[in-house]
Amino acid sequence: QKEVEQNSGPLSVPEGAIASLNCTYSDRGSQSFFWYRQYSGKSPELIMSIYSNGDKEDGRFTAQLNKASQYVSLLIRDSQPSDSATYLCAVITSGSARQLTFGSGTQLTVLP
Amino acid sequence: DTEVTQTPKHLVMGMTNKKSLKCEQHMGHRAMYWYKQKAKKPPELMFVYSYEKLSINESVPSRFSPECPNSSLLNLHLHALQPEDSALYLCASSRGASGGIYEQYFGPGTRLTVT
Numbered sequence: 001q002k003e004v005e006q007n008s009g010p011l012s013v014p015e016g017a018i019a020s021l022n023c024t025y026s027d028r029g030s031q032s033f034f035w036y037r038q039y040s041g042k043s044p045e046l047i048m049s050i051y052s053n054g055d056k057e058d059g060r061f062t063a064q065l066n067k068a069s070q071y072v073s074l075l076i077r078d079s080q081p082s083d084s085a086t087y088l089c090a091v092i093t094s095g096s097a098r099q100l101t102f103g104s105g106t107q108l109t110v111l112p
Numbered sequence: 113d114t115e116v117t118q119t120p121k122h123l124v125m126g127m128t129n130k131k132s133l134k135c136e137q138h139m140g141h142r143a144m145y146w147y148k149q150k151a152k153k154p155p156e157l158m159f160v161y162s163y164e165k166l167s168i169n170e171s172v173p174s175r176f177s178p179e180c181p182n183s184s185l186l187n188l189h190l191h192a193l194q195p196e197d198s199a200l201y202l203c204a205s206s207r208g209a210s211g212g213i214y215e216q217y218f219g220p221g222t223r224l225t226v227t
Contacts, residue, residue: 032214034215034216036218042220042221043200043202043218043219043220043221044155044202044218045218046215046216046217046218049215088154088155099157099160099168100157100216102154102155103154104153104154105154
């Protein structure tokens with residue numbers, strides 16, 4: 001079982017819609033969760049971090065964490081074509097290494 | 113400011129060459145990382161430096177040799193690489209290492225091609 005799982009997509013949404021990206025993780029002791037956006041040919045850019053159960057909002061982005069269900073999601077409201085990218089879910093696991101473990105990424109396309 | 117810089121942006125090298133990748137951050141971060149990313153795959157951790165000391169080496173072949181001259185600089189020395197080592201090499205930094213709540217910020221990467 002992969003430690004961090006995401007739907008690989010691709011996910012397509014129309015401009016102005018809400019894009020919903022999902023991620024599950026296997027390590028129940030994980031404490032820190034991140035979403036990175038990566039445009040084609042570019043490096044990952046940190047867009048959200050969340051540490052506590054519930055919602056965290058930053059502009060058009062909302063991260064949601066449910067530790068009991070081992071689930072973290074990212075909602076993008078009023079999606080724009082410029083949001084088209086691969087979104088990487090990343091988790092700091094509780095093992096001895098405690099390093100960042102990435103999901104395989106979800107490719108999002110926002111259609112004009 | 114969350115800027116991590118990397119040089120060069122692109123590098124083409126033969127299998128017998130020796131080259132180095134450089135990374136710099138001026139955010140006062142005490143942990144720095146090297147990742148390798150192949151196309152359509154997530155980044156894979158190679159090395160972690162914490163307080164200028166190598167703390168993690170993810171079973172990386174010896175043809176990759178990291179160096180941390182000071183808390184702001186990180187190098188990756190390359191020697192006798194193979195074509196399958198062609199990838200995007202990413203440097204990242206964070207306030208601390210060993211997990212916790214320390215966000216990692218990535219540099220723009222070096223696109224390496226081994227011929």
